[in-house]
Amino acid sequence: xxxxxxxxxxxxxxxxxxxxxxxxxxxxxxxxxxxxxxxxxxxxxxxxxxxxxxxxxxxxxxxxxxxxxxxxxxxxxxxxxxxxxxxxxxxxxxxxxxxxxxxxxxxxxxxxxxxxxxxxxxxxxxxxxxxxxxxxxxxxxxxxxxxxxxxxxxxxxxxxxxxx
Amino acid sequence: xxxxxxxxxxxxxxxxxxxxxxxxxxxxxxxxxxxxxxxxxxxxxxxxxxxxxxxxxxxxxxxxxxxxxxxxxxxxxxxxxxxxxxxxxxxxxxxxxxxxxxxxxxxxxxxxxxxxxxxxxxxxxxxxxxxxxxxxxxxxxxxxxxxxxxxxxxxxxxxxxxxxxxxxxxxxxxxxxxxxxxxxxxxxxxxxxxxxxxxxxxxxxxxxxxxxxxxxxxxxxxxxxxxxxxxxxxxxxxxxxxxxxxxxxxxxxxxxxxxxxxxxxxxxxxxxxxxxxxxxxxxxxxxxx
Numbered sequence: 001x002x003x004x005x006x007x008x009x010x011x012x013x014x015x016x017x018x019x020x021x022x023x024x025x026x027x028x029x030x031x032x033x034x035x036x037x038x039x040x041x042x043x044x045x046x047x048x049x050x051x052x053x054x055x056x057x058x059x060x061x062x063x064x065x066x067x068x069x070x071x072x073x074x075x076x077x078x079x080x081x082x083x084x085x086x087x088x089x090x091x092x093x094x095x096x097x098x099x100x101x102x103x104x105x106x107x108x109x110x111x112x113x114x115x116x117x118x119x120x121x122x123x124x125x126x127x128x129x130x131x132x133x134x135x136x137x138x139x140x141x142x143x144x145x146x147x148x149x150x151x152x153x154x155x156x157x158x159x160x161x162x163x164x
Numbered sequence: 165x166x167x168x169x170x171x172x173x174x175x176x177x178x179x180x181x182x183x184x185x186x187x188x189x190x191x192x193x194x195x196x197x198x199x200x201x202x203x204x205x206x207x208x209x210x211x212x213x214x215x216x217x218x219x220x221x222x223x224x225x226x227x228x229x230x231x232x233x234x235x236x237x238x239x240x241x242x243x244x245x246x247x248x249x250x251x252x253x254x255x256x257x258x259x260x261x262x263x264x265x266x267x268x269x270x271x272x273x274x275x276x277x278x279x280x281x282x283x284x285x286x287x288x289x290x291x292x293x294x295x296x297x298x299x300x301x302x303x304x305x306x307x308x309x310x311x312x313x314x315x316x317x318x319x320x321x322x323x324x325x326x327x328x329x330x331x332x333x334x335x336x337x338x339x340x341x342x343x344x345x346x347x348x349x350x351x352x353x354x355x356x357x358x359x360x361x362x363x364x365x366x367x368x369x370x371x372x373x374x375x376x377x378x379x380x381x382x383x384x385x386x387x388x389x390x391x392x393x394x395x396x397x398x399x400x401x402x403x404x405x406x407x408x409x410x411x412x413x414x415x416x417x418x419x420x421x422x423x424x425x426x427x428x429x430x431x432x433x434x435x436x437x438x439x440x441x442x443x444x445x446x447x448x449x450x451x452x453x
Binding site: 018021022025026027028036056057061065074075076077079080083084087091122126 | 220340348
């Protein structure tokens with residue numbers, strides 16, 4: 001019974017993560033492309049914060065590897081960045097849960113900055129160059145969109161729990 | 165509610181979490197180093213690509229459907245207009261082709277005289293660019309042709325006007341390619357007018373190539389057409405690449421500052437042609453001039 005409930009609880013997570021992945025590879029017009037938020041990072045942070053048991057950094061790492069293949073970046077680059085962000089979220093999930101939304105948004109800003117910084121750092125070590133807006137753009141839009149993502153995913157979670 | 169309470173983690177899990185993270189960091193670093201330095205991980209990429217492909221198809225599908233719908237709902241008038249246009253174009257091309265045939269025969273005779281190897285025409289295959297976002301740092305795209313159809317790494321891609329780019333990674337049913345304007349892309353070219361050979365480097369700007377290795381005394385001027393030279397063996401020779409836009413000779417510098425604009429419509433191309441070189445490898449191309 002318990003495992004049943006747990007498996008059922010996984011479904012919305014899987015669906016939202018797949019949607020986040022789709023949004024990640026959706027083509028955007030050139031100008032806006034630099035401002036594509038890190039959908040997957042936002043989604044994973046949310047689920048890691050609220051359902052830490054259903055979530056593990058190994059999944060985050062595998063999803064990151066998936067992004068690496070889809071986007072042709074170094075294997076392990078997004079995996080490392082994503083699992084680091086989820087690791088911090090899991091470590092402080094109890095604290096983050098009691099944050100008011102404004103403070104939580106600031107925390108997400110810090111997490112997204114770390115995420116992009118890791119990508120930037122690895123690119124630097126490997127010798128790939130990209131304009132700085134490619135790194136700051138996603139952090140800005142990601143932070144601005146966090147309240148919306150948060151309330152949307154909260155709604156998803158709320159509704160799925162009502163069903164059980 | 166029961167679910168969420170059961171999901172609360174206990175502090176006892178934390179050390180295991182840190183250990184796991186440490187392991188993942190280590191694994192990531194090993195993967196990245198191996199991926200950067202060697203090519204052993206292509207197999208792993210191919211395995212994961214099998215899972216990526218359905219997502220790419222899902223993202224591409226609405227765009228494809230839209231294109232199909234637009235195609236299916238053209239009015240008769242529009243079709244008629246297009247037909248007229250194509251008919252005109254065909255006439256002009258045919259006229260040009262007549263002189264081409266004579267030229268080709270002449271070229272062949274001259275090459276025989278020079279005892280150079282005759283150039284065979286390359287086979288092509290049309291591929292569609294999938295509406296999928298491929299790389300966060302730009303200037304690359306995904307096409308719907310993979311190893312199943314014979315695509316290979318380094319294969320040249322052209323459109324109706326000129327060279328578009330080349331394949332850098334193949335999967336079973338799709339391939340990733342970079343444009344010639346990609347900052348890490350360099351292409352051996354020659355000036356069509358006089359056979360002057362040089363390298364055209366990508367700049368990261370969609371409408372500009374850089375020719376960094378031309379001395380101030382080089383015989384090159386704005387308007388010159390650059391074609392692939394075939395040196396290096398990657399690209400077959402003779403495909404148009406770019407038109408020189410500006411030549412800036414700086415007396416105190418060893419090299420002139422030369423820019424060129426790609427002739428292919430890099431930012432609006434939807435279909436590309438894969439070129440299958442007919443003669444194997446660089447040997448056939450090395451007789452440039």
